[in-house]
Amino acid sequence: MLQGIAVSSGIGLGTVLILREHTLVFDENRQIDPEPEMSRFSRAVKVFCDNTASRMRHLQLSTSLEDSRILETHINIANDPEMTREVSGLILSGSSAETALSKVSGQYIAAFMDSHDELTRLRAEDIRDVCNAILHLLLGVEDTAIKNAPTGSILVAEELSPSAMADLDAGRIAGLVLEKGGPASHASILARTMGLPAVCGIKDATKKLSCGDFIIVDGARGEVISSPGERVIAEYRSRREAQLEERRCTERFRDRRTLSADGREYRLYCNISMPSAAAGVVESGGEGVGLFRTEYLFMNRSAPPTEDEQAEAYLQALKGAAGRQVVIRTLDIGGDKNVPCLPTQKEENPFLGLRGVRWCLQNEDIFLTQLRALLRAGAGEALRIMFPMVSTLSELRACRQLIEKAREQLINEGRPCAMSIPVGVMIETPSAALIADHLSREAAFLSIGTNDLTGYIMACDRGSPAAGGLYDPFHPAVLRVLRHIIRCGSAGGAPVSVCGETAADPRLVPLYMSYGIASFSVSAVAVPRVRKAVSLWSKAEADSLAKAVGRLGTAKEVRELLDSSQRT
Numbered sequence: 001m002l003q004g005i006a007v008s009s010g011i012g013l014g015t016v017l018i019l020r021e022h023t024l025v026f027d028e029n030r031q032i033d034p035e036p037e038m039s040r041f042s043r044a045v046k047v048f049c050d051n052t053a054s055r056m057r058h059l060q061l062s063t064s065l066e067d068s069r070i071l072e073t074h075i076n077i078a079n080d081p082e083m084t085r086e087v088s089g090l091i092l093s094g095s096s097a098e099t100a101l102s103k104v105s106g107q108y109i110a111a112f113m114d115s116h117d118e119l120t121r122l123r124a125e126d127i128r129d130v131c132n133a134i135l136h137l138l139l140g141v142e143d144t145a146i147k148n149a150p151t152g153s154i155l156v157a158e159e160l161s162p163s164a165m166a167d168l169d170a171g172r173i174a175g176l177v178l179e180k181g182g183p184a185s186h187a188s189i190l191a192r193t194m195g196l197p198a199v200c201g202i203k204d205a206t207k208k209l210s211c212g213d214f215i216i217v218d219g220a221r222g223e224v225i226s227s228p229g230e231r232v233i234a235e236y237r238s239r240r241e242a243q244l245e246e247r248r249c250t251e252r253f254r255d256r257r258t259l260s261a262d263g264r265e266y267r268l269y270c271n272i273s274m275p276s277a278a279a280g281v282v283e284s285g286g287e288g289v290g291l292f293r294t295e296y297l298f299m300n301r302s303a304p305p306t307e308d309e310q311a312e313a314y315l316q317a318l319k320g321a322a323g324r325q326v327v328i329r330t331l332d333i334g335g336d337k338n339v340p341c342l343p344t345q346k347e348e349n350p351f352l353g354l355r356g357v358r359w360c361l362q363n364e365d366i367f368l369t370q371l372r373a374l375l376r377a378g379a380g381e382a383l384r385i386m387f388p389m390v391s392t393l394s395e396l397r398a399c400r401q402l403i404e405k406a407r408e409q410l411i412n413e414g415r416p417c418a419m420s421i422p423v424g425v426m427i428e429t430p431s432a433a434l435i436a437d438h439l440s441r442e443a444a445f446l447s448i449g450t451n452d453l454t455g456y457i458m459a460c461d462r463g464s465p466a467a468g469g470l471y472d473p474f475h476p477a478v479l480r481v482l483r484h485i486i487r488c489g490s491a492g493g494a495p496v497s498v499c500g501e502t503a504a505d506p507r508l509v510p511l512y513m514s515y516g517i518a519s520f521s522v523s524a525v526a527v528p529r530v531r532k533a534v535s536l537w538s539k540a541e542a543d544s545l546a547k548a549v550g551r552l553g554t555a556k557e558v559r560e561l562l563d564s565s566q567r568t
Contacts, residue, residue, distance in 0.1 A: 001223055001224065001225050001226070002177075002199075002202050002205065002208065002223070002224040002225075002226070003202075003222060003223060003224075004177070004199040004200055004201040004202035004205075004222045004223075004224065005181075005182055005183070005199065005200045005201035005222050006199065006218075006219055006220055006221055006222035007181065007182065007183050007185070007188035007191065007192070007198050007199065007200045007219065007222075008176070008188060008191035008192045008196055008197055008198035008219045009192075009197065009219045009220040009243075010175075010195065010196070010197035010219045010220070010240070010243060011197055011216065011217065011218055011219070011220075011236050011239055011240040011243060012154055012174035012175025012196070012197040012216070012217040012219070012240075013152075013174060013214075013215075013216050013217075013233065013236060013237065013240070014152040014153055014154040014174030014175065014214070014215070015150075015152060015153060015154065015211075015212055015213065015214055015215075016153075016154055016156050016177075016209045016210060016211055016212060016213040016214075016215055017145070017149055017150070017153040017154065017155055017156065017211060018156045018157070018206050018209065018210070018211050019145055019146065019155055019156065019157040019160070019164075020157070020158075020206065021132075021158070022136070022141055022143060024132070024135050024136070024139060024141065026096065026098040026099070026135075026138075026139060027096070028096070028098075028099045030096045030099075031094075032091070032094065032095070032096050032097075034091055034092045034093075034094070037091050037096060037097050038088060038091050038092070038097075040097055040138065041087065041088075041091060041097035041100075041101070041138070044097070044134050044137040044138050045078050045079070045084075045134060047137055048078055048130070048133055048134050048137060049075050049078055049079065051133075052071050052074050052075050052078075052133075052163070053075065055071055055163060055166035055167065056071045056072065056166070058166060058167075059071065059165075059166045059190075070162045070186050070189070070190070071162055071163070071166060072274075073126055074126060074129065074130050074133075074162065074163070077126055077127055077130045078130050078134065080302065081302055082302035083104055083105070083108065086100075086104045087100045087101055087104050088100075090103060090104065097138055098135060098138050098139065101131055101134060101135065101138075102131065102135070105127050105128070105130075105131035108124070108127050109124045109127050109128055109131075112124035112127065122185065122186065125159075125161070125185070125186070126162075126186075128161075129161035129162060129163055132161075133163055146164055146167045146168050147167055147168075147169075149168065149169075149172055149173060150172070151171075151172040152172070152174050153172065153173055153174060154173070154174050154175040154176070154177060154215055154217055155168070155173060155175075155176050155177070156176075156177045156178075156205050156206055156209050157176075157177075157178055157179070157206065158178070158179045158180055158206060159178055159179065159180040159181055159185075159187065160176065160178060160187040161186070161187070162186045162187070162190065165186070165187055165190040165191070165194075166190075170194045170195065170196055173196060174197075174217070175196060175197040175198060175199075175217035175219070176191055176196055176197070176198035176199070176217070177198075177199055177202060177205050177209070177215075177217060177224055178198070178199070178200045178201075178202070178205070179200075179201070179202055179203060179204065179205050179206065180200065180201070181200035181201065182200055182201065183501065185200065187200075188200060191219075192523075192525065193525050195247075196219075197217045197218070197219030198217070198219050199217055199218070199219060199222050199223070199224055201222075202224060205224075208226075209224075209226060213226055213227065214227065214228070215227075215228070216228050216232070216233070216236050218236070246568055249532075250528045250529050250532050251528050252528075253285075253527075253528040253529075253531040253532045253535065254284070254285040254527060254528045254531075255285045256285075256531060258287070258520075258530075258531050258534050258535075259534070259535060260513060260534055260535065260537055260538060260539060260542075261535060261536060261537055261538040261541070262538035262539055262540070264513075264539055266513075266517070266518065266519055266520065266534055267287050267288075267497075267518060267519035267520070268285075268286060268287050268519065268520050268522070268527060268530060268531055268534075269281075269286055269287055269288045269289060269290030269291075269325070269327070269497070269519060269520065269521040269522075270284060270286035270288075270289055270290060270521065270522060270523065270524045270527065271289075271290060271291040271292075271293070271499060271521055271522065271523055272289055272291070272292050272293070272317070272524075273292075273293045273296045274296060275292075275313040275314065275316040275317040275320065276316065276320065277317075277320075277524075278292075278316070278317040278318070278319075278320030278321045278326065279320035279321075279322075280524055281320075281321060281324075281524055282320075282321065282322055282324065284524035284525070284527050285527045285528065285531070286324075286524060286527050287324060287325070288321055288324035288325035288326060288327075288382070289317065289321055289324070289325065289326040289327060289328075290325075290327050290447070290497055290499055290519065290520075290521025290522075291327055291329055291386070291447070291499050291521050292314075292317055292326060292327065292328040292329060293329055293332065294310075294328060294329060294330060294331060294332075294370070295331055295332055295333050297309075297310065297313055298331070298333070298341060298342060302341055303341050304341050304342060304366060304369075306369075307369045307372055307373045307376075308373075310369070310370060310373035310374075310377075311372075311373040311374075311376045311377045312377075314328060314373060314374055314377035314378075314383075315376075315377040315381070318377060318378070318381040318382070318383060319381075321382070323382060324382060325382045325384060326381070326382060326383055326384065327384045327385075327386050327424065327445075327447070327521075328374060328383060328384070328385055328386065329386045329387075329388050329426065330357070330360060330367070330370055330371070330374075330385065330386070330387055330388065330399075331356075331359070331360055331366070331367070331370060331388075332355070332356050332388040332389065333355070333356075333359055333360075342363075342366065343363065344359070351455075351461070355388075355389045356387070356388040356389020356390070356426075356428075357387050357388065357389055357390055357395050357398075357399055358389065358391075358395070360387075360399075361395065361398055361399070361402075364402065367402060368402060368405065368406055368409075371385075371402055371403055371406040372406045372409065372410060372417075374418075374421075375403070375406055375407055375410055375417040375418050375421070376410065376415060376416065376417050378417070378418035378421050379416045379417050379418050380418075381418070383418060383421055384421065384422045384423070384424060384444070384445065385403070385421055385422075385423050385424070386423075386424040386425065386426055386445075386447060387399050387423070387424070387425055387426065388426045388428065388449070389426070389428055389429060389452075390425045390426065390427075390428075390429070390432050390439070391429045391431045391432055392431065392432075392435075393435060393438050393439060393442065396425055396439060396442060396443060397442070399423070400423060400442075403421070403423065407419070422444035422445065423443060423444055424443050424444055424445035424446060424447060424494075425439050425443045425445075425446055425447070426446075426447050426448075426449050427439075427446055427447065427448045427449065427453065427485050428448075428449040428452040428453050428456070429452075429453070429456055430453075430456050430457060430481070433453065433457075433481050433484065433485050434484075436484065436485045436488035436489060436492075437488040437491065437492055439488075439492075439494070440488050440489045440491070440492025440493065440494035441492045441493070441494075443494050444494060445489075445494050445495050445496070445497065446485065446489045446494050446495075446496045446497070447496070447497045447498070447499055447521065448482060448485055448486075448496065448497070448498045448499065448500070449499060449500055450473055450478075450482070450498060450499070450500030450501065450502040450503065451500040451501060452500075453478070453481070453482075453500075454471060454472070454473045454475075454478050454500075454502075455471055457475075457477055457478050457481055458470050458471055458472065458475060458477070458478070472555040473501075473502040473505075473508070474508075474555040474558045474559045474562070475554075475555040475558070476549075476550075476552060476553060476554070476555070476558060479511065479549065479550075479558070480550075482498070482511075482512075482515060483515045483546075486498075486512070486515040486516045486517055487515065487516060489516075489518075490516045490518075495518035495519065496516070496517055496518055496519075497517070497518060497519040497520065497521050498512055498517055498519075498520055498521070499520075499521035499522070503520045503521060503522050503530070504520075504522040504523065504526035504529065504530055506529060506530070506532075506533035506566065507559075507562040507563065507565075507566060508562070509530060509533040509534060509537070510533075510537045510541070510542040510545050510546070510565075511542070511545070511546050511549060511562075513534065513537055513539060513542040514539070514542040514543045514545065514546035515546065533567075536567040536568075537567070545561075545562075545565055548561060549561060549562070
């Protein structure tokens with residue numbers, strides 16, 4: 001058995017199809033005529049963009065609209081004016097299109113990969129994918145292995161790009177086994193929305209497995225079983241059928257109210273990263289947007305979006321939500337995120353450096369532009385503003401003062417703007433958690449960012465291979481902090497929402513209910529699952545489970561108890 005990282009639940013049984021990248025060879029010293037070479041490069045970029053737009057349409061048939069937007073980012077990268085200018089400059093200086101593209105993209109990839117932030121490193125993977133695809137077109141190399149994969153194949157590869165994922169037929173693929181990647185990688189995100197069992201992080205998987213091998217992929221446990229016996233095969237087939245039946249039952253909860261077994265109502269919102277995704281929230285059964293991550297608007301650009309561009313994007317999200325609540329988080333960016341269009345700096349310890357509101361308050365002009373755009377878009381709309389990575393009460397007060405400054409500017413200019421917008425805080429730092437009682441008295445709402453908060457509580461980077469095992473949202477320390485935050489918010493009159501990956505975990509749902517959570521914010525695909533989990537527990541039953549969990553001292557004990565207490 002091979003052990004990896006569980007990134008997409010489900011069980012897949014099938015035969016191995018190993019995918020290997022083509023070696024792209026070209027003469028870096030080839031003599032060229034600049035003008036026709038520029039035309040050749042431009043044609044390749046246009047074909048790439050046309051092909052990618054077609055893949056987007058195909059992907060929308062099997063995933064959410066938002067997830068298909070991953071490929072829209074690739075089109076933006078291919079047309080990025082700064083990268084295009086640099087490639088064109090090298091071609092006009094005598095380099096071939098292949099050489100120029102490789103050099104420029106290599107510089108960007110190196111800069112992005114130097115970051116400690118997973119989101120920023122993903123930008124490097126996007127650029128590498130775009131570069132490779134355009135190089136394939138320039139060299140006339142076509143890769144049809146995925147399109148021709150036999151039914152029942154389990155794809156085994158070093159990694160899979162979004163372009164490759166868009167080409168596969170989910171009806172013919174039984175699962176994925178990848179050497180690289182994690183829960184937040186694009187391949188993992190798309191695997192989850194396409195319903196494909198997937199395991200990442202299996203070192204040398206392409207060497208340990210052979211084409212034609214029959215294997216089992218357990219996406220929930222992160223396990224790959226090679227050459228299983230008949231009894232094991234029968235057991236996993238039975239488990240797979242039970243999971244498929246449970247999934248069919250869960251879908252019935254898509255458009256229901258979020259009610260507990262004893263009739264208590266909760267709110268169930270969705271997380272989005274693109275303004276166009278707000279309309280999909282309504283289609284998915286979400287009751288609004290609990291988290292709109294605005295930093296994506298700043299990615300892959302040579303200059304920050306203007307106030308007008310931002311206002312238009314925020315208004316698109318608000319209109320798409322059709323009057324439902326939309327919580328827009330201001331820029332969550334900092335020294336660990338190498339966004340070329342923003343003045344960030346490299347830091348020795350970026351996770352403890354200039355992040356979130358710290359960065360925004362030191363870059364007031366950019367922050368003020370965003371706040372003005374939010375106030376303009378929020379006129380007459382159900383907008384809420386949320387500040388990330390708050391550590392002190394003073395930071396919240398400084399942010400509120402800037403909102404007032406932005407509002408005064410707009411009024412003096414005669415521009416329509418929202419006169420009153422609820423302002424909230426994202427609780428991601430231990431200091432914010434410990435002063436949640438103070439924050440709840442000055443914020444309209446609190447939202448717990450469980451991903452970062454878990455890392456800071458455990459003093460552990462979840463991306464660290466050596467210490468990653470310490471990153472555990474089931475640890476009693478994490479659960480005690482969550483309980484404290486929720487109780488402080490309830491006492492202070494600020495309803496608390498929980499977002500992050502753990503918000504969608506059915507095992508933790510009853511604990512959140514017991515602690516007094518008001519709402520959940522999850523990915524659109526998780527809405528039915530969370531709604532069903534809420535329906536299975538009464539407050540009294542959840543309290544009883546939480547009391548038992550409170551007596552435990554290790555994450556292993558907590559997980560075992562919650563696993564055994566699961567309801568279906």
